[in-house]
Amino acid sequence: MIKPDRIVATTCPYCGVGCTLNLHIKENVVYRVTSPFDAPANHGNLCVKGRFGYDFIHSKDRLTKPLMRKDGELAPAKWDGALGHVAERLLEIRDKYGPDSIGFLLSAKCTNEENYLLQKVARGLIGTNNVDHCARL
């Protein structure tokens, strides 16, 4: 049997039940997922996605470089260029059309901390309450 390099306790990324996961890692691959019997939401139970739905982490389709549209096509870019462009365009559009011409869609898949900071960008730096996410969908 494979011996894990490490086992990391975390929270399932699928539905809202919030099952506790133990990710078994070998050579930076999640090869097995279990759950402790005393997990508060799931008592060690997991559904088929929670136990087997993690190949996406290691998918070759994962984005590993920023992309910027150039002559109609998305092309690899540097972080400084990509984020600099985003900041510049958002401020340009805010100054030209007003803060409410910009909208932010937060994410029910991302963490509390990430969501908090992105609505802080929207409300505190752009100056708009156009902040929503897919809670309704």
Place this chain on the structure above:
Amino acid sequence: MTNSIADIHLAEVLLVTGSNTTEAHPVISLEMKKAVRQRGAKLILIDPREIELADFATLHLRPRSGTDVALLNSMAHVIIGRGWAKEEFIAARTENFDALREAVKESTPQWGEDVTGVPAEMIEEAAQVYSQAGSAAIFWAMGITQSSHGVDNVQALANLALLTGNFGKPGSGVNPLRGQNNVQGACDMGGLPNVLTGYQQVADENARAKFENAWQTSVKIPSKPGLTVTEMMNGVLDGRIKALYILGENPMLSDPNTNHVKEALEKIEFLVAQDIFLNETAQLAHVVLPGVSFAEKEGTFTNTERRVQLVRAALPVRGDARRDLDIICDLGQRLSRADAKNSSDAIRPVSDWNYADAAAVWDEIAALTPSLAGISHERLDPRGIQWPCPAADHPGTPILHKEKFTRGLGKFTPLVFREPMENPDSEYPFTLNTGRILQHWHGGTMSRRSEGLDWVVPEGEIQINDADGERLGIASGEMIRVASRRGEATGKARLTDKLPRGMVFMNFHFAEVPANALTGDAVDPVAKIPEYKVSAVKIERI
């Protein structure tokens, strides 16, 4: 949820409606089954489909799609009329009871049967079983909320719980099962157009001042609520919205009326997508920022029972991708610097957007949010904490509304039944219902890249009732076309006796069989949630 997953098995009666729990929240369905099988709880299931939970149900009510308010009002009529309401609870803890009694006066079981198709005696029996229990818990999901009268549906359920005193004790309450892993948290964090963290209203001057002072930002938070997702898409088309920043979502697949969304995102002046895959939405972006998956980041998710839990990094970041928190902080720094540089008047200094880690971000959230004030990352190890948690020595709150409701008294809402926006007619004679299946998730971005899941269910099927299939000469496995007034989708038919006649069921996990090409723009007037569960469609063999 007003209550906790851990007390589901203590309910004497479970009322489950608009939730296919075994497929969409499988682990919670285990607790429901445990209540029924081990503790003899009675399950009242309200769902037009014969879903797996029907096998565990004492009563299975199968109303016509979109008639929830009629059915629930009718149950309220019976409970009041038969004297089954808990008068002491109503007197001590509620208000507006007379208005409810007046509103449901005409909602007899026979009227309920005429509108919903559920036999009158079954409505009476459901009212009896629910109201006579020592503890009864209501559960629902998108089958209740994704409706042009979704708020009414929820209030009609709350009326039943108020009538019967089913609040503030184990095995009771009103319990929405939240869909996404952190949809509860995204709402709690102010990811809505009208509220800051912990549901502090943007319209409240004191709340805005508190955040402005803490953030030390250069602009004012507007007092007027912003636009919802559906309104933003319309805003792009009518020119009000020029730029969208989309974090970890795929509206091209998850929003209603895909053609309309596509038109909007192709037209928009500037679109940013921050994601881990080049999904259908990111493909249209001007800039794509590669974030990381849950397995490569630190932070917290909040589950459906309000439990804030830790997310821990298990793997290193891949390639040039960056942790999402770092991307947002970097953007924040750039925007602050540009603002400070461009400003001629002496505005207040901007905050520095330097956080040591996710725990430091959380500390800022806790400092600004009374209901989360007692929570720190340190305290969340290992079991998490259920908010509200107002102080560092507070244990969290497994059951809400124990002694009193958040607003003081629980308020009955008189409701009038309204038909869904688009019922079937002679041209589009079928009702399309959409939802999830066990093996896949939302737009399929994650689950379809998991080999085992994709092997079990490799394609999206279109379910139709077997008698309807026979009548139209359609067999399982044959290609059919489903069309609505908005668009069409083609896929393999699956005949089943689990659907009522006249219903078509599609999941929305497969871009090749796009359920949301068919769904409409009708939304609830208050919650602005789309009516995904009722669209008129026609089907034909190809």
